[in-house]
Amino acid sequence: xxxxxxxxxxxxxxxxxxxxxxxxxxxxxxxxxxxxxxxxxxxxxxxxxxxxxxxxxxxxxxxxxxxxxxxxxxxxxxxxxxxxxxxxxxxxxxxxxxxxxxxxxxxxxxxxxxxxxxxxxxxxx
Amino acid sequence: xxxxxxxxxxxxxxxxxxxxxxxxxxxxxxxxxxxxxxxxxxxxxxxxxxxxxxxxxxxxxxxxxxxxxxxxxxxxxxxxxxxxxxxxxxxxxxxxxxxxxxxxxxxxxxxxxxxxxxxxxxxxx
Numbered sequence: 001x002x003x004x005x006x007x008x009x010x011x012x013x014x015x016x017x018x019x020x021x022x023x024x025x026x027x028x029x030x031x032x033x034x035x036x037x038x039x040x041x042x043x044x045x046x047x048x049x050x051x052x053x054x055x056x057x058x059x060x061x062x063x064x065x066x067x068x069x070x071x072x073x074x075x076x077x078x079x080x081x082x083x084x085x086x087x088x089x090x091x092x093x094x095x096x097x098x099x100x101x102x103x104x105x106x107x108x109x110x111x112x113x114x115x116x117x118x119x120x121x122x123x124x125x
Numbered sequence: 126x127x128x129x130x131x132x133x134x135x136x137x138x139x140x141x142x143x144x145x146x147x148x149x150x151x152x153x154x155x156x157x158x159x160x161x162x163x164x165x166x167x168x169x170x171x172x173x174x175x176x177x178x179x180x181x182x183x184x185x186x187x188x189x190x191x192x193x194x195x196x197x198x199x200x201x202x203x204x205x206x207x208x209x210x211x212x213x214x215x216x217x218x219x220x221x222x223x224x225x226x227x228x229x230x231x232x233x234x235x236x237x238x239x240x241x242x243x244x245x246x247x248x249x250x
Contacts, residue, residue, distance in 0.1 A: 006138045013127070013134035018209070025216055075217040078210065082217070084143070085207060091150055092200040092207070 004058075005084060008077040011057035016042070017050050021059060024073035028063075034071060129183075130209060133202040136182035141167070142175045146184060149198035153188075159196060 035047040054060040063069045160172040179185040188194045
């Protein structure tokens with residue numbers, strides 16, 4: 001048994017599953033509607049399997065009506081991911097600052113020497 | 126071959142690996158320092174395996190010096206996770222608003238009757 005956060009991360013660790021979630025951001029959809037864009041690369045049971053992983057992780061909810069059982073996006077498990085990410089926020093910002101500083105030192109020598117020396121009069125000759 | 130974002134999510138889908146990252150937030154550490162808190166539940170090769178997953182995902186960098194090869198946290202792959210999460214931000218906020226609205230309707234009948242009656246004088250008796 002995986003802990004809920006691990007289960008969420010596992011569910012997100014697949015491009016098909018993330019594409020299904022992205023589709024559901026635009027609104028609810030039936031299983032066949034969700035499967036359609038993938039049927040070139042995988043079978044319907046293949047897509048259904050991915051959907052089940054998303055359902056188990058609580059990221060997708062399936063309607064209860066017998067005929068039309070639309071799948072809906074449920075972002076609740078993402079709150080825990082956001083909370084987890086927050087713990088790394090300070091570190092990520094520091095790392096972006098370091099990258100910024102590094103980029104400054106890398107780009108400076110390339111631009112400064114070409115702009116600062118006294119202009120040559122080559123073009124006048 | 127997993128795409129980088131899937132690889133990051135996979136690496137994060139384990140409580141031991143997340144605990145290792147959390148430890149590295151406090152500063153660099155040797156493999157044995159990182160392994161120590163887990164040796165009750167798993168072997169050193171077990172911890173090393175988890176570390177390799179984190180290294181492959183680019184979340185941990187190992188120093189190059191022969192003797193002391195400290196592990197360092199690298200949050201760069203988390204930028205892609207943050208970017209991915211941003212796409213769900215609007216949806217998550219809407220869902221939290223709905224939860225807030227729901228909690229209001231649920232807590233209202235429960236709190237109003239218990240707080241409004243006149244205070245009792247039991248403690249004076």
